Amino acid sequence: MTSSSSPSLSSQYLIPLILLALYIRICISFAPHSGQSKPPMFGDYEAQRHWQEITVNLPITDWYRNTTDNDLLYWGLDYPPLTALHSKVMGHVAETVSGSWVQLHGSRGEESYEHKIFMRVTVLVSELVHLTPLFLLLSPSTCPLSSLFLLAITPSQPLIDHGHFQYNSISLGLTLLAVLALKHGWVCTGSAMFSLALNYKQMSLYHALPFFFFILGPRYNSWSGVRELVKVGVTVVLTFALCWLPFVDTAGDVLTRMFPFNRGLFEDKVANFWCSISVVVKVREIFSRITLVRAALFFTLVSVLPSQLLLFRESTPHKFILALTNSALGFFLFSFHVHEKTILIPLATIVLLYNDKRTNGQTNGQNNELTVSLPVVWFTVIATFSMWPLLLKDGLYMMYIAGMGLYLTTVYILFKQQLYSTSVLLFMLSVLGCVILHLLEIYVEPTERYPHIYPTLNSLYSAGHFALFFCYFNYRQIVD
Template sequence: MAAPVTNEWKWFSALALGVSLLKCLLINAYHSTDFEVHRNWLALTHSLPLSKWYFEDTSEWTLDYPPFFAWFEFGLSHLAACFDSEMLAVQNLNYASPATVLFQRLSVIVTDVVFIYAVKECCRGVWDEKRKDLLEQPSFILATLLLWNFGLLIVDHIHFQYNGLLFGILLLSIARHFQGRHLEGAFLFSILLNLKHIYLYITPAYGIFLLRCFCFTCSNADRSVQWRSFSVLRFTVLGLIVLSTFALSFGPFIALGQLPQVFSRLFPFKRGLCHAYWAPNIWALYNVADKALTVLGVKLKLLDITKIPKASMTGGLVQESQHSVLPSVTPLATLICTLLSILPALVHMWFRPNGARGFLRCLVMCALGSFIFGWHVHEKAILMAILPYSLLAVEQKEDAGIFFILTTTGHYSLFPLLFTAQELPVKILLMLSFTVFSFTSLKQLFRCGGRLLSTSEAVYLLGLVPLGLVCECVYPLTTWQKSFPFIPLLVTSVYCALGVIYAFIRLYILLFTFTDCGTEAKMKSQ
């Protein structure tokens, strides 16, 4: 099939260039402690031998990403020396000279080229030359939803991280599976796991999909497994790709006898059930329920106030803590809950495979299930579900409605990450622009299929407006701000948790009641 027409590449290039220019305008915006985290990693990988990378603790922000990301920082550090060599001194804690800021911001912008290329590859499957109106073209809508994603913009280019690079590899891996290039997709995901281990959340979807739809080459007429079609060769090649990638990543540290130390950095379970700023998940609701029961128990004199930990779950600290009334949650309990939440999706994909499109739906379910029930989940992890789900949102109305609920609540839950006054108009404008575009474009795309949202769903989402006014504008002016600074975060997490969990339930209902009619064949033909 011929490549898309020139006009389509013109608007794609315009979208990519426009968002890159916007990122440049945000270079001098507020940045979080993650900026110092990555500066420190530049310094320690540049200044110290390999044997000390995962032992260095001069800074509290020790290296806790897999080895491939450490090598990525090592490579960047040699470029950083051309900007300001002082940023590469381990003892220069909280160093943020103008040249340092410029380099680190530019490093995120430049590495986003991987994300841009991945978006282009994902859009190859949804080109629609029959629609003349640009706002009715699924490819244009998808490209905008991904390239101009509000959450990714503020997390990477204001808050500061390298998620664009990482999500670029993830989306490219997904695109390769849609194109039938499964070994390449598996290789890319193996690399991704060794860059950031949070993607373990979606590993079950990859494992079941590759086993069921790649290692088994045929299915019976009823779509059940044809066991005789199992390919030992494919399974062996797939295993070699994964094992060799991990061997390359962890091999040097195994040789040094440091694997336990590396793992202790990657999986620090002593950080507690929730992050300092609660992710909008089931544990936010659980914590609030425990707090409400505690207050009620004290008022009814059923609990001794002297034996209750002060602000145990609402102090905004990263620490182990105990619930007062409800049973305290352990890492094992969250693991069991997570596995149970994603098991139906995995079983469904095994017995009713729908090619790469079914895999993508299962991947989103795994990402959301892990976000809702996982241990010490960061609020930014919601992007792991939002970005891949964008590919499904432009294909059918049912997904578009759920996507809009998920992306609106998930993105709003990121608001407290930017708490300085000068960023308030920026985040409001970006959030509003992205939300309006998402709703109007998806509504136009599926205008013949009925309403995207029910009345109750619309009312819930409109409730974010007064919530934002109170949390961002009114509460900071009250005397309660000094005594109870965590209240806006608590309210935001709880309110958004309702929307995220609702979207997860809706996704499961859709999974078992709706037959996908995806475009895998179209992507293979590109």
């Protein structure tokens, strides 16, 4: 990450910008949530509430097992131990406020106004784990205000956590804390933070290889480095042991729930390779599940290993961010059973390049009028667009329009002096394609033969962009 030539900003901007980001999230929280008033399963809001109910009322040995009191077909826990323990803490707080919110069997579908306030506040508090390291990593003392403002109004993650309803901010925040620690040379602290992220959401594995190679690269060939690697290994083992100690007797059940291969290659329309190719070749019908698991593993490793080997050879902070991005994008495009929301994982590290000239194709010493990286802005827009079918299903279309409108208006102000540059024109054409697909969905009814044509077009259009971004950020890691 490089500094901009723009005037330096004092850290006094940090708190106002975090408050702006929190304000936007509060506004989104007034919108509907996943599965609102849609029995019998409701949605992710009910899943999070149900996990509080289970963890508060049942012994820890039954949290991941199918029992008479824990029907795994009704939002069974499928995240690692820290998510379960976090649910238990929130469940006890909820029980203190109102026991009916987590009453075993009797609280299903709880959607009272007071309970919604409680649940929304828990997400808002957890957001500080995400926002604080994010702004610190972008160095408010040197980063231009334009970059920080775009960071504060980025719509993707708030729409999912505060609209759809999840706690992605915790795992993403722990990952960013790990990056922040490594940036300052606190290797064991960073390793512990990332281990906690892995134990909160298993999708943090998307970032695991870059952490491994970034820590290993400069340390494997000296005795002092080997001693430090031993300390890192002990830190990781102890962190995992502390997280898993209460679940020793049910570790097999936890792992089975964390990696549900029986759920198939993908579910809804997701903007990755497997869903895209299935439009032409019905791979789920042609190949067995085990064959698809092996194919997904092979394609994923082949796609991400080159960037990781580059990082091993040159372990710099800039290469680290690019390797994190390339690894997460490779996993999103090729791994088994990816959700559309998972695009937030590569986005979490891509935004760290907001103020990096090199991602604009500029080398050191060249003049660059842009105050933010266009590829990062572009990726943010497409990432949000790719989740449109999910946001529409949740009734979050007004928040999507408002969030994208604010973001694109700011981008226009920043880039209006470069309207006739090739890269900006391509960006505008890309956004125009998104707008055209939205207008078609509004005014042209899908045919009976192709009832899901618009989610399919959305996934194909987004997947094409993500594939190009994957190539571009790998290229940047090679040439920078």
